Amino acid sequence: MTGYVVVVERDESGGYSTWSPDLPGCVxxxxxYDECLQLMTEAVRMxxxxxxxxxxxxxxxxxxAALVVPAA
Structure with a gap:
Protein backbone atom coordinates (compact mmCIF):
# COMPACT_ATOMS: atom_id res chain seq x y z
CA MET A 1 0.00 0.00 0.00
CA THR A 2 1.27 3.44 -0.86
CA GLY A 3 0.13 6.62 0.73
CA TYR A 4 1.06 10.20 1.37
CA VAL A 5 3.12 11.28 4.35
CA VAL A 6 1.57 14.12 6.31
CA VAL A 7 3.35 16.45 8.70
CA VAL A 8 1.48 17.38 11.87
CA GLU A 9 2.42 20.56 13.68
CA ARG A 10 1.19 22.02 16.94
CA ASP A 11 0.15 25.64 16.62
CA GLU A 12 0.49 28.50 19.10
CA SER A 13 -3.10 28.13 20.30
CA GLY A 14 -2.59 24.46 21.19
CA GLY A 15 -4.37 23.09 18.13
CA TYR A 16 -2.92 21.10 15.27
CA SER A 17 -2.36 21.60 11.58
CA THR A 18 -1.17 19.16 8.97
CA TRP A 19 0.09 19.23 5.40
CA SER A 20 1.60 16.84 2.88
CA PRO A 21 4.91 17.49 1.10
CA ASP A 22 3.61 15.63 -1.97
CA LEU A 23 0.28 17.46 -2.24
CA PRO A 24 0.85 21.22 -2.16
CA GLY A 25 -2.19 23.07 -0.87
CA CYS A 26 -3.69 20.02 0.83
CA VAL A 27 -3.99 20.99 4.50
CA TYR A 33 -4.94 15.78 17.15
CA ASP A 34 -7.18 12.86 16.16
CA GLU A 35 -9.68 15.17 14.49
CA CYS A 36 -6.87 16.85 12.60
CA LEU A 37 -5.69 13.48 11.24
CA GLN A 38 -9.25 12.52 10.28
CA LEU A 39 -9.75 15.82 8.46
CA MET A 40 -6.42 15.41 6.66
CA THR A 41 -7.34 11.88 5.58
CA GLU A 42 -10.51 13.28 4.05
CA ALA A 43 -8.60 16.21 2.53
CA VAL A 44 -6.05 13.93 0.86
CA ARG A 45 -8.79 11.79 -0.66
CA MET A 46 -10.73 14.82 -1.88
CA ALA A 65 8.50 7.80 6.41
CA ALA A 66 8.62 10.24 9.24
CA LEU A 67 10.94 10.25 12.19
CA VAL A 68 10.87 12.30 15.33
CA VAL A 69 14.42 13.10 16.43
CA PRO A 70 14.68 14.17 20.08
CA ALA A 71 16.53 17.39 20.78
CA ALA A 72 19.88 17.04 22.48
Whole structure:
Protein backbone atom coordinates (compact mmCIF):
# COMPACT_ATOMS: atom_id res chain seq x y z
CA MET A 1 0.00 0.00 0.00
CA THR A 2 1.27 3.44 -0.86
CA GLY A 3 0.13 6.62 0.73
CA TYR A 4 1.06 10.20 1.37
CA VAL A 5 3.12 11.28 4.35
CA VAL A 6 1.57 14.12 6.31
CA VAL A 7 3.35 16.45 8.70
CA VAL A 8 1.48 17.38 11.87
CA GLU A 9 2.42 20.56 13.68
CA ARG A 10 1.19 22.02 16.94
CA ASP A 11 0.15 25.64 16.62
CA GLU A 12 0.49 28.50 19.10
CA SER A 13 -3.10 28.13 20.30
CA GLY A 14 -2.59 24.46 21.19
CA GLY A 15 -4.37 23.09 18.13
CA TYR A 16 -2.92 21.10 15.27
CA SER A 17 -2.36 21.60 11.58
CA THR A 18 -1.17 19.16 8.97
CA TRP A 19 0.09 19.23 5.40
CA SER A 20 1.60 16.84 2.88
CA PRO A 21 4.91 17.49 1.10
CA ASP A 22 3.61 15.63 -1.97
CA LEU A 23 0.28 17.46 -2.24
CA PRO A 24 0.85 21.22 -2.16
CA GLY A 25 -2.19 23.07 -0.87
CA CYS A 26 -3.69 20.02 0.83
CA VAL A 27 -3.99 20.99 4.50
CA UNK A 28 -6.18 20.49 7.54
CA UNK A 29 -6.41 21.98 11.02
CA UNK A 30 -8.31 21.20 14.20
CA UNK A 31 -8.15 21.74 17.94
CA UNK A 32 -7.75 17.99 18.52
CA TYR A 33 -4.94 15.78 17.15
CA ASP A 34 -7.18 12.86 16.16
CA GLU A 35 -9.68 15.17 14.49
CA CYS A 36 -6.87 16.85 12.60
CA LEU A 37 -5.69 13.48 11.24
CA GLN A 38 -9.25 12.52 10.28
CA LEU A 39 -9.75 15.82 8.46
CA MET A 40 -6.42 15.41 6.66
CA THR A 41 -7.34 11.88 5.58
CA GLU A 42 -10.51 13.28 4.05
CA ALA A 43 -8.60 16.21 2.53
CA VAL A 44 -6.05 13.93 0.86
CA ARG A 45 -8.79 11.79 -0.66
CA MET A 46 -10.73 14.82 -1.88
CA UNK A 47 -7.56 16.45 -3.24
CA UNK A 48 -6.57 13.35 -5.23
CA UNK A 49 -10.16 12.85 -6.46
CA UNK A 50 -10.26 16.50 -7.56
CA UNK A 51 -7.01 16.16 -9.48
CA UNK A 52 -8.38 13.09 -11.27
CA UNK A 53 -11.70 14.77 -12.06
CA UNK A 54 -9.88 17.78 -13.52
CA UNK A 55 -7.63 15.54 -15.62
CA UNK A 56 -4.54 16.73 -13.77
CA UNK A 57 -1.70 14.37 -12.92
CA UNK A 58 -1.78 12.84 -9.45
CA UNK A 59 1.69 13.09 -7.92
CA UNK A 60 3.18 9.84 -6.74
CA UNK A 61 4.14 9.75 -3.07
CA UNK A 62 7.85 10.49 -2.71
CA UNK A 63 8.09 10.74 1.06
CA UNK A 64 7.76 7.37 2.74
CA ALA A 65 8.50 7.80 6.41
CA ALA A 66 8.62 10.24 9.24
CA LEU A 67 10.94 10.25 12.19
CA VAL A 68 10.87 12.30 15.33
CA VAL A 69 14.42 13.10 16.43
CA PRO A 70 14.68 14.17 20.08
CA ALA A 71 16.53 17.39 20.78
CA ALA A 72 19.88 17.04 22.48
Missing amino acids: AAAAD HVDGLREDGDPVPLPTAY
